[in-house]
Amino acid sequence: MSGENYNDLQAFLAVARAGSFTRAAAQLGLSQSALSHKIRELEARLGLRLLTRTTRSVSPTEAGEQLMRSLTPSFENIDAALAGLSSLRDKPSGTIRITSSEHAAATILWPVLQTFLPNYPDIRVEVISDATLTDIVAERFDAGIRLGEQIALDMVAVPVGPPTRLVVAGTPTYLDAHPAIVTPRDLTGHDCINLRFLTHGGLYAWEFEKGSHALNVRVDGRLTFNSLDRILAAALAGFGLAYLPEDMVRPQIEAGHLRQVLDDWCPLFPGYHLYYPSRRQPSAAFALLVEALRYRA
Known part of the structure; x- marks a missing residue:
């Protein structure tokens, strides 16, 4: 395969994954017109339309989907092989892309990066915060950080935080003015601040457990956010x-700004884990960051 053909295939994958010539061009360091020209030339050589273009989006055709499925494993192996070469250098280097929830990025990832990065000036880290699970293979992330119970079984999962739990809390003024909450079912009569997942648009069902009893409650309320910080601010208001x-609300509870309810229905569950594909060949830089993040009780 000529270098020109390789670059054109790489350009096609970037556009198909990004769903946008503008975003793909920025990722590849090309102008949008140069990228469009590459794709047109590739389509002309193959004699097939690979992308469907509209004024708002770009999506692969049936032929484009088939080409994506065929190319993705090969390009991943090439990227892994090139990344693995960094272990032969005196100084670990390269860019590590991580998807993480906003809360994990603030409480787990960022504290480690502050001490890790000064020791390795040739390592770069890109963190993308997202409230939902991300397909790290399709989106070309090196790893993700999510709660342990959310991670697929075919992933390598490394604990990076202690066991944790979610708790229900409201201001004393709100709780005193509304009916008492004894069981999770009582929440249906209250104003609850919802969390919406952007990826599939659904609302998070509040999960509870007490002994052998597990219960998911679809709560209702006037406010919905996709940010935990905004939910906390609304509750405090x-x-x-x-x-x-719990670590988000504990300071507010201790200060008397919030009061917790349903404590006996909120058990501990596996905390945050860093996860990545089991077939991945870790680079020296990636292996160092994993060890720095690894939780040790």
Whole structure:
């Protein structure tokens, strides 16, 4: 395969994954017109239309989908092989792309990066925060950080945080003015601040467990956010009940700004894990960051 053909295939994959010539061009360091020209030449050589273009989006055709499925494993192996060469250098180097929830990025990832990066000036880290699970293979991330119970079984999962739990809390003023909450079912009569997942648009169902009893409650309320910080701010402003990681609300509870309910229905569960494909060949830089993040009780 000539270098020109390789570059054109790489350009096609970038556009198909990004769903946009503009975003793909920025990732590849090309102008949008140069990228469009590459794709047109590739389509002309193959005699097939690979991408469907509209004024708002770009998506692969049936032929494009087939080409993506065929190319992706090969390009991943090439990228892994090239990344693995960094282990032969005196200084670990390269860019590590990580997808993480906003809360994990702030409480787990960032504290480690502050001490890790000064020791390795040739390592770069890109962190993308997303409230939902991301397909790290399709989106070309090196790893993700999510709660342990959310990770697919075919991934390598490394604990990076202690066991945790979600708790229900509201202001004393709100709780005193509304009916008592004894079981999770009582939440249906309260103003609850919802969390919406952007990827599939659904609302998070509040999960509870007590002994052998597990219960998911679809709560209702006037406010919905895709940010845990905004949910906390709304709860502190008295707009209803929040269901949040305990470490976020504990300072507010201790200060008397919030009061916790349903404590016996909120058990501990596996904390944050860093995960990556089992077939991945870790680079020296990636292996160092994994060890720096690894949770040790």
